[in-house]
Amino acid sequence: MSEDSRFPDVPQDALARLDVTSESFVFTSDLSVNEFVLVEQAGFEPLGLVMGSSIYHIGYQASNWRKNQEMTVLSQAMYNARELAMTRMEEEADALKADGIVGVRLEVKHAEWGEHLAEFVAVGTAVRAKDGTSHRTEKGKPFTSDLSGQDFWMLIQTGYRPVSLVMGSCVYHVAHQGVAQTLRQMGQNTELTIFTQALYDARELAMERMQTEAADSKAKGVVGVHLEENSHRWGSHVIEFFAVGTAVVPFRQSSLSAPQLTLPLND
């Protein structure tokens, strides 16, 4: 196929599936019917289910038992692997000549068969504007977002458009307290500032990285920010803070009418 050189990262089978010019091309998507209708209403058409994955060996880093410190090797591993999965998904979307990807799900699974191995998967639905306008990012890449079809429709109506799924990760080792310190605190009700500070550092670093990424893609804001705290397999004193959200920019006036109060009677 002629596109080989342009998409070095996409497997042959995937390229066949992504060939929009083929006679037998049918779109695939993981949108529900409601989502599909709303994506259409927003002026977009789904092109295909796109995905990328990365099986990643997470390196080792020694931590000082008594110290609060970032595990930079692990932070970078978690970021890098997600980034690889995302890039591969974007390449698939690129092959479809898509404007962007909606409903991106990023998942991390730990393999049973390898202690330091993790599988990072990114899945979403590639879409294209029906009127032929380009909604690609500043860097000419398809936009990415974790918005559902409903949210995507509403965002477009409010005059914003998604730019990029942005993320930040920080893996942090929380210090163990020394025996003397533990003995001193035993009989008291007191704050454990060493833990609080560790939590603050880890969270701030993850958020800052996400914010920097958003600023890089010239976004004005980040909506639907989720902060996840996870220990994966590193034991109770090593935590990962993962911040993820959709970076957005305004592109036209809001065209939504005022909301009405509707209360369901079954909840």
Add this chain to the structure above:
Amino acid sequence: MNWFRRSNAPNPPRVSEGTKVPEGAVYHEISPEDQEADRDALERGELPNRVQQRLAATSTGDRPWLSTLEIHDLFLAEGLQIVPLGHVTGSAYYHVATDARGREFLDGDSNASNLIRGYYQSRDLAVGRLIQEARGAQAHAVIDAQFKVARQERVIEVSVVGTAIQWQGVRAGAKIPVSPLSGEEFFKLAQVGWMPVGFALGYHWHVMPVGYRTRQISTSSYGQNQELTGVSQRFSLTREVATRMLRRDAAAMGAHGVAGVRIDTHIEETEIMYTGGFPGQYLRIDNTNYLYEENGVVEVPAFNLEFYATGAAIRKLSSGPLSPDAISHALNASP
């Protein structure tokens, strides 16, 4: 068949410490001195340095705003004339006093009053920090505040993340209400004149010593269906105390009610150690005589009864939808 045509594509560069991976992202460690400074700041009741930098850069527009709100929430926010300012957070880890062997102290009524106080104090610390961040961003209120309250052994963790907002046409006041409800719930309440003011907490932990007769009911493997009436009764009392504290907590925030209450309960078997008795003397509990040992100590079987309730403290401001005047008035009202 060649599945992945990456035979000649090299593996991505190995990531080692110091490698610059994501473009633009900041990957440097926080030095021990900076950590020390952050701890000092927390102890003084201030915020870590990085938090202040983020707030400053976000409120001047140097960095993009962040919001926990979902898209539909943002749309509703537009309808309420609310401007999201940024992400605000607050956290505290709290250690509850124990004796040298890590056992809980009980008060005269065998309530774990230290632990109960610990819950309130850690909540107050975390919320205090959240409000401090919000004030730094010149917010009128914090909405969509998502709370995490967890306890591991004798350490309580409270963390909260929310979105700081301003109302258009509202005068900022001394009070910064915190809404633990979603953006949509906040909108619905605003339509009928109610405003969430805080995260109300009702918590009680009581330890009930029991006699052999009562303990036998729960431990014996045979016998008939039977209620542990005494334990049921005492558990109801625990619930009464916890819900009274929830109401009192909400009232102190100026609320007229609590909405969306969530409840968690826990009952487990344990022992209480009574000290300071005379060796050879008996301690009579629930129709059983327990003998003080030579060191003046006696261990008595007991039940831990724990009741935890949280909800959104809400206040009625007007009969119709909330107006900027009504909100201004509420934010500036004396406590």
